[in-house]
Amino acid sequence: MRETIDTVPVNLGDRSYEVRVGQGLIARAGVEIAPLLRRKRVAIVTEETVAALHLAPLRAALQAEGIPSEALVLPPGEGTKSWPQFERTVEWLLDQKVERGDLVVALGGGVIGDLVGFAAAVMRRGVRFVQIPTSLLAQVDSSVGGKTGINTRQGKNLVGAFHQPSLVLADIGVLDTLPGRDFLAGYGEVVKYGLLGDARFFEWLEVNGPALARGDRALRQEAVRHAVAMKAGIVERDETEQGERALLNLGHTFGHALEAATGYSDRLLHGEGVAIGCLLAFDLSARLGLCSQEAPERVAAHLAAMGMKRRLGDIPGDLPGRDGLIALMAQDKKVQDGRMRFILARGLGESFVTSDVPRAALASLLDEALR
DSSP: OOOOOEEEEEOOGGGOEEEEEETTTTTTHHHHHGGGOSSSOEEEEEEHHHIIIIIHHHHHHHHHTTOOEEEEEEOOSGGGSSHHHHHHHHHHHHHTTOOTTSEEEEEESHHHHHHHHHHHHHGGGOOEEEEEEOSHHIIIIITSSOEEEEEETTEEEEEEEEOOOSEEEEEGGGGGGSOHHHHHHHHHHHHHHHHHHOHHHHHHHHHHHHHHHHTOHHHHHHHHHHHHHHHHHHHHHOTTOSSGGGGGGTTHHHHHHHHHHTTTSTTSOHHHHHHHHHHHHHHHHHHTTSSOTHHHHHHHHHHHHTTOOOSGGGSOSOOOOHHHHHHHHTTSTTOBTTBOOEEEESSTTOEEEESOOOHHHHHHHHHHHTO
């Protein structure tokens, strides 16, 4: 069993930090966090499901280093990433008299990381925070890179800020506590990295994905490390998404629209929407003659082999029609000058950003997908 801890640096000048990936990192969180503290105290924000599993071990690890902590426990689910819970979090942190030199700890999945990061970004015009991501999705994607925010009725992540964490602790062991559906949803973001820029990584996943899903910790650690290293490199080159970083949104233009269409509910988890969106992006690319038909077929085959949602028909309940979905896609953050931007592909690992997608092709794709 692999026991080493991998360290992936994110080099952003005076905002640089490290992502640690390995087993037992919550148990050694006090040792990891202590060097960052100006005074020995932290405020932890988490949610009920995660708190029941991991809050006590985290607080014990901090206390072992003489670091007292207070914790706010929010409701679980995507609905927490909202104005009411954001206000509650900021007010609580202010009540805790968190100062600019203090640290806030986000313990949870992407919802908690995004919400707490945004609260830290705006409190006292910016306080430092540490990400302890407890889901696969958060470990490989949302905890790294400094994107924070909340959802509104108009769409997902439309209110937020870029605010880099001071440290990320990705404990591979906590993935054992994830329900199978949540793990596979996170795997949708893992696959995305291979599809957007590393065909060899996608090939590695085709071979190792099933064993990784069954619980092989060494494979899980390597997948997380590789994905984080890919994201770190992209963020270093394009921190605020002026160019290359937009590639990380492969599958998201479709996925975010599907999440909005399902009310950000358990009908569709974020990573499930990304996986379906990636396949739609490859289908659209093949339709436009940008890549061979073999590419979407391989994507579909791998998602099927992993037992993942991959088609619109896999989403329970009714969906809006073609025009309704296109209207939701038009609310995406990536819209520029009123034109939707898509991440398409010339092949596996060869994605690019374009606004040049004929509406007729998009409509035809969605008509077929909705049948």
